[in-house]
Amino acid sequence: xxxxxxxxxxxxxxxxxxxxxxxxxxxxxxxxxxxxxxxxxxxxxxxxxxxxxxxxxxxxxxxxxxxxxxxxxxxxxxxxxxxxxxxxxxxxxxxxxxxxxxxxxxxxxxxxxxxxxxxxxxxxxxxxxxxxxxxxxxxxxxxxxxxxxxxxxxxxxxxxxxxxxxxxxxxxxxxxxxxxxxxxxxxxxxxxxxxxxxxxxxxxxxxxxxxxxxxxxxxxxxxxxxxxxxxxxxxxxxxxxxxxxxxxxxxxxxxxxxxxxxx
Numbered sequence: 001x002x003x004x005x006x007x008x009x010x011x012x013x014x015x016x017x018x019x020x021x022x023x024x025x026x027x028x029x030x031x032x033x034x035x036x037x038x039x040x041x042x043x044x045x046x047x048x049x050x051x052x053x054x055x056x057x058x059x060x061x062x063x064x065x066x067x068x069x070x071x072x073x074x075x076x077x078x079x080x081x082x083x084x085x086x087x088x089x090x091x092x093x094x095x096x097x098x099x100x101x102x103x104x105x106x107x108x109x110x111x112x113x114x115x116x117x118x119x120x121x122x123x124x125x126x127x128x129x130x131x132x133x134x135x136x137x138x139x140x141x142x143x144x145x146x147x148x149x150x151x152x153x154x155x156x157x158x159x160x161x162x163x164x165x166x167x168x169x170x171x172x173x174x175x176x177x178x179x180x181x182x183x184x185x186x187x188x189x190x191x192x193x194x195x196x197x198x199x200x201x202x203x204x205x206x207x208x209x210x211x212x213x214x215x216x217x218x219x220x221x222x223x224x225x226x227x228x229x230x231x232x233x234x235x236x237x238x239x240x241x242x243x244x245x246x247x248x249x250x251x252x253x254x255x256x257x258x259x260x261x262x263x
Contacts, residue, residue: 001210001211001212001213001214001215001216001217001218002044002214002215002217002218003214003218004211004214004215004218005214005215005218005219005222006218006222009222015034015038015040017031017034017035017045018045027049028047028049028050028051028054028055029051029054031043031047032051032054032055032058035058035060036058040060041060041061041225042060042061042062042063042221042224042225043058043060043061043062043063044062044063044077044217044221045063045064045065046064046065046066046067047062047064047065047066048066048067048068048069050064050071050074052071052073055074056073060225061075061221061224061225062074062075063075063076063077063217063221063235064076064077065077065078066109067108067109067110068107068108068109069109070109075220075234075235076234076235077213077217077235078110078234078235078236078237079110079208079236079237079238080236080237080238080239081109081110081113081114081117082113082114082116082117082120083117083238083239084114084117084189084206084208084239085102085113085114085115085116085117085118085119085120085121085159086117086118086120086121087117087206087239087242088114088118088159088187088189088206088242089117089118089119089121089122089125089159090121090125091187091242091248092122092157092159092185092187093121093122093125093126095157095185095248097155097156097157097185098126098128098153098254099128099131099152099153099154099155099156099157100118100119100122100126100128100130100131100156100157100158100159101130101131101132101133101152101156101157101158101159101184102114102115102118102119102130102131102132102133102158102159102160102161103132103133103134103135103145103158103159103160103161103165103169104132104133104134104135104160104161104165105134105135105136105161105165106134106135106136107136108161110161111134111161111162114159114161114189115130115132115161118130118159119132131148131152131156133145133148135165138168142172145168145169145172146172146175146176149169149172149173149176149178149184150176150178152184154183154184155182155183155184155185155250156183156184156185157185157187158184158185158186158187159187159189160186160187160188160189161189162188162189162190162192163188163189163190163191163192163195163196163203163205164192164195165188166186166187166188166195166199166203166205166247167188167195167198167199167203169184169186170186170199170200170201170203170247174200180201180246180247181201181246181247181248181249181250182250182263185247185248185250186203186204186247186248187203187204187205187206187242187247187248188203188204188205188206189205189206189208190205190206190207190208191205191206191207191208191243192205196243196245197245199247201245201246201247202245202246202247203245203247204242204243204244204245204246204247204248204249205242205243205245206239206241206242206243207239207240207241207242207243208237208238208239208240209237209238209239209240210237212238213235213236213237213238216235217235220235
């Protein structure tokens with residue numbers, strides 16, 4: 001989406017800086033020095049621990065994507081995260097589930113907001129709580145995640161904070177004999193087609209309009225650079241719909257004998 005717009009304006013030169021800077025926690029000044037070296041007109045991307053005062057001295061538009069902290073001094077690349085969660089809740093509610101769960105990432109802004117939208121919609125509509133697990137260190141928590149998945153009341157509607165997390169769930173379920181979608185109906189977010197289609201079973205996911213998002217970012221960025229316009233506080237990606245694959249294709253049947261016959 002970003003490239004499509006820049007092509008209409010005669011193109012632009014990209015300097016991917018991620019491979020030029022260290023992966024340490026404090027690389028803010030490295031990024032600033034690289035921006036000065038290349039004389040860039042704008043910075044776009046994932047940037048943690050930004051040195052706000054030094055970055056502002058660059059005097060150029062800086063569009064940020066962050067995971068753990070909001071910087072109100074700069075425009076943010078974000079999403080309607082709570083709406084994504086509510087969107088998922090309504091998808092499952094329409095399938096008549098009685099039990100709901102969410103697995104996310106600890107201290108990550110968009111994961112927390114997706115949970116809030118999901119659980120709030122379920123609480124209002126179904127008058128029930130949402131089971132929750134937040135992953136801090138996946139490799140060291142596989143056993144804990146396994147026990148949590150096994151402890152969930154079945155059948156359960158489970159929203160994963162993104163497709164990557166949903167794929168981890170499918171693998172853990174396979175190791176523990178938990179059936180998807182019979183025991184756990186699993187939905188991810190982002191509709192990463194590679195991730196969704198290599199999973200077993202294939203993953204249902206909420207599709208987001210990333211291409212339109214990129215196009216609008218580029219359009220806004222060009223206006224800011226060329227016309228000296230004031231930047232907006234947020235540019236947010238939106239949900240398009242659920243792309244349903246095998247991980248949610250089941251009917252909720254409460255009677256165990258009828259469910260056994262259908263299986």
